[in-house]
């Protein structure tokens with residue numbers, strides 16, 4: 182994509198977000214024009230002060246000149262206050278709006294989007310790119326506008342005051358500005374590199390600290406220290422290069438600008454001596470020269486920022502424009518409740534998988550499910566059994582519409598699930614996942630995740646049913662105990678019981694249980710099993726059975742392998758006729774008996 186297009190797209194994005202704050206922008210612009218104008222008038226004030234006050238030797242003139250000067254300074258102060266406040270406010274507000282809408286949009290995207298785009302990359306777009314935008318809207322843009330005004334105004338004043346001297350000055354400007362821009366660009370590029378290096382160091386650090394137990398268990402400390410030192414040294418080397426360029430830049434700026442002023446003083450001084458201009462004229466001429474030079478420097482300095490911000494805005498736009506490949510239908514939950522009531526009768530088909538074929542987007546040539554068909558009746562408890570990778574969890578993901586199948590249909594209460602709105606569909610399921618995800622919030626908030634409206638009492642009841650209440654009240658602050666990041670303070674079995682309590686609170690008609698027993702000992706297994714029983718009562722349940730003990734209670738067992746159904750029936754039937762099932766059962770029961 183070329184640069185011009187970047188800028189256009191970026192600006193378009195910004196305009197959308199700036200539009201609601203038109204009023205503030207107009208006020209900010211007025212303040213900006215007033216401050217730039219006042220700043221320019223200060224030069225004239227200076228001239229007045231010198232010529233009317235100092236040179237003329239009149240005390241009254243001096244008083245008046247000082248009064249005018251102070252008046253200008255006062256207006257400049259108030260104007261700058263308003264401009265700074267408004268412009269920074271707009272920057273912060275717009276960026277807050279962008280962050281909110283990007284986050285809200287991201288949450289609507291399907292999981293496959295996050296497989297193609299890494300969450301850490303997206304996170305950096307939301308934080309780093311928006312911070313850049315904030316600094317541009319909240320400062321660089323206003324610097325650019327203010328200095329452009331001062332540049333034009335300053336040159337106009339200079340031309341009126343002394344045409345010839347101004348032409349000499351303008352001829353000198355490139356001599357100062359070109360080297361400054363050249364070094365400035367290098368400094369900026371190097372400071373970007375140095376930021377990248379620091380980000381790498383930060384990433385390394387957080388990874389090592391987050392997985393401290395693994396680092397220590399494998400005795401990796403020395404190796405990590407060496408690698409970390411390497412990363413830190415690399416960041417240092419890049420920084421030194423930046424510092425060198427920066428030092429050159431400072432030298433250049435001082436040498437060139439001061440020499441320029443010297444030359445001007447010489448030419449101007451000659452004109453004062455010959456009586457062509459007054460000392461006040463010379464002072465204000467110098468003042469405007471400095472303003473013009475400063476404005477050129479400032480504008481060229483922020484041009485790079487503006488371009489980078491356009492790139493940042495474009496990357497944010499990309500996120501906002503990303504479309505989810507999962508689009509919900511229009512059927513709402515209430516519209517289907519009549520169907521649902523009809524379905525309530527036990528024995529009617531509730532869920533139907535019809536010739537389902539599905540490949541994950543990242544593996545388009547390897548079907549995770551292949552022409553799979555079976556159905557589940559209202560109130561039935563169906564167990565899915567099969568070796569790892571058979572496609573059991575994939576079925577859950579398709580049911581919840583995290584992905585669309587390439588072929589075939591899934592019907593729920595006689596309707597293709599694509600007909601339902603996503604929220605109506607997902608409301609029907611309560612999922613107890615293999616890995617319980619806990620947020621860094623209190624236990625009560627973690628439980629209430631399933632149902633934001635749930636009262637404290639309902640939360641406690643659910644915890645009691647899930648056999649979780651007992652361990653929760655033993656925590657430091659009971660239900661108010663904060664679970665650390667990833668819920669590190671809870672054991673595997675405890676986490677699972679939290680997940681079950683969540684499912685109870687969700688109170689959905691269909692249960693999806695992805696059993697996780699590998700982390701549990703026999704006792705916790707029993708507690709978890711006991712917690713599940715009240716949950717399953719009266720609901721249609723689809724359970725991925727890693728341990729076949731659950732299967733014994735199932736109405737039907739579906740045996741899967743390599744994305745296909747191998748057989749289905751009861752435990753006894755399958756033991757007799759299904760070799761794969763028999764092998765799995767033998768493995769587990771023999772192991773259990775050992």
Ligand SMILES: Nc1ncnc2c1ncn2[C@@H]1O[C@H](COP(=O)(O)OP(=O)(O)OP(=O)(O)O)[C@@H](O)[C@H]1O
Pocket residue numbers: 296541542543544549567568569570571572573574575576
């Ligand atoms: N997000 C994904 N992207 C690509 N391939 C995936 C993804 N998730 C699962 N797979 C692949 O799809 C196949 C089916 O996986 P699935 O998780 O459904 O198996 P499973 O029967 O639930 O296994 P397990 O019992 O180990 O949980 C596997 O080959 C797996 O590697």
